Amino acid sequence: MANVVNWISVPAFFLYILCMAIAPWVQGGWDWIYVQSVWDRWQTLNTGVLAFGASVIALNISRYHTNKQRERRFVAAKAFLPHALSELIAYYKQCAKLLQEAWDLFENEELRAPITLNTVAPELPRDHQDIFNRCIEQAEPDVADYLAKILMRLQIHNARMKEMYLSLTQGDHTLVLQQNVMSYLYSLAQLQVAANKLFPFARGMKTFDNTNPTWDDYRNAYANLDFWWEDFQDLEGFTKRALERENAV
Template sequence: MPPIVKLINILCLALGGPYFISMLVYPFYIGDWAHVHAVWETWQSLNTGALAFVASVVALNAVKYSEEKKRQRNFIAARAFLPQALSELCGYFEESSKVLIEAWERAKDRNDRCKTPLNAMLPSVPEVHIQVFKECIAEAEPKVGDHLAYILVRLQIHQSRLKSLHSDFSEDSYMIQIPQNIMSYIFALAELQGLVNQLFPYSRGVETFSRSNLKAEVYFSAYRSWDIYIEDQDDLRGFTERNHAKRWDNT
């Protein structure tokens, strides 16, 4: 319910008590029915205004209730397509990881000048999630909408980085590939995977949404799903632990 409607309801309750006592309880307490009728007649204009005000408040609450139910129905309809959109994003993340891993391995090889194209193909960006996310953001509760919007922002950054990185592996490129930069891209991709994973139970209607800070193990789990074994990658493990602490421990 919007704050302004809540405020109006609170004011109605706060003013309704004294009004009820003044117009009904107290007149009956000090007099008979004739006295009560005389009080009502004396304050007829006030009573008419009060009844009109109460009627308008009831109508306002009825409209807001109807709008809220409509919003909930629209969101249920939009959420029905959310699992498919999330699954497509996970597939896109897996294909993206192939590009990043190959680029990372080649950047670490001092004998590789990174002047030849990557073998991994640049994955196509899925489009179904855009409309689904848009509808969910419009209809969902604020914390869900904020989470989806944040994913979209991070996804756009990832897409831009991946496209630029893929094109930099060519004879015409003058870019020097630094392993730490690509490592940060892998870290950001793992964060995206973790954020998307948080939505799956909610998208299926199994649980209410609760956005919690991502644990370091969430990143390690994403790495393992992309065949990056963190036990053999001390540099990536250390990078993840340091940057994870900076990113989430202070939120």
Template sequence: MRIKLFIGLIFSVFFGWYLCSMVLIPLATEGYQSTLKIWFEWQTFNAGMVALLAAAITAGIAINLDAQARKLEKERARCESKRNFIAARAFLPHALANIDTYAQQCSTSLRSFYLANRLSPRSDEHKEDLAKEFSEHAKPNGFEPTFRDCIKYAEDENSEKMTQLLVELQVFLSRMSEFENEKSIPSNYALEMLVYSIHFQFRVASFYGFARKGTEIELTPSDQSAYYVRLSTLGDDHEAFSLGNDHSLDRYVERYSKLNELINH
């Protein structure tokens, strides 16, 4: 834009000087006849200047038309990107629901293991049951194209958050797959992963507004009480979870609730 203004200024000054030298000054000082004489003597130069002026006007029109074409093409690309984003976002609620369902299944299994392990901590049967349950859980699949398109067409901030969730999902799937082998399930690790799975559910829930309405992704704040409420409502055994019942559980809940605060800020 600055280059165009500079070139326009140069041409304006140059042709202004030419007009003054060939027309205005001769007319003002020597009259009409003298002006015609000057034009006759400089007719080759004047013809060149007229041709140059015509070329400048033509170039200006061409540049303007090109700018309009570029603007129109940019607007078309923006509209197409918006349509593609809306189309991709239409599949996002289903993808999120599949991911959330799997996370809830993992939480429910880990919760049952935690409760059973409190009663008989030395029993390997609980680990075998947990491994069997995890091997039967249907892992989410088919979400990659939806995430890819949403990341591609969403605005930068939402795109970054979608990318972050996708990375967290890969980590979550990797950690949950460890429980398919009953020989590698330390009880403390299972307890931490129980809280972590709930933390991940809160993360997924933050994207539903964006998926349904296209609004900005607002990460849902989740304090410690929200974790205990979710733990209490996961099963149908009416087991109530609250702060102070288990110090190990409280420690993990505190850690992941603080992690939520860091993510939100």
């Protein structure tokens, strides 16, 4: 709203200056009496313009202070973001162990009966939610959208982990295929990439990086999760194809 007012006010102000401060002098042959008569006839307009100008200035001052206050609140909220990310990365590593075990089972066994897994489906941490919510409330739109997207993907991934674990341990293997596991590997790496790109910003070391991720970002993410992507058949190709689809949007 304030931007719209400013866009309208600036050209209107210059038009007013032209009509009231320049044109009367030119039209009156630089006669002071003529200029005074023009201003006197348009006194009501001049008063209104001055009042409107004062309102615009007050609006911008208020907007400036509001933005500064929001920035201070975001800095305070962002101070806890590294803790939230560390908590999530610990969760990602537990998910990685479960996915690695599931992949190995598909590689080495014909799944028919319920399976006893050494790794249970990890519980999604809770502390990060409040920190993310406070950051989203105070952040710039691009940062807020980025954090909200992480939360959305996190909820989806957590539901998939629980569903996969129950399907394997209860013997309903038709719900989980090896291709599903590869998709979950990619989704987990996607979350790890987001955390890796967000960490320097959260620590105040770099500006916010919202560029499209690359294969190198995912290769580093797989390494962070202790996945050797060469050991997973077509994981590199799967990742690159998914990246092409996402970056094309």
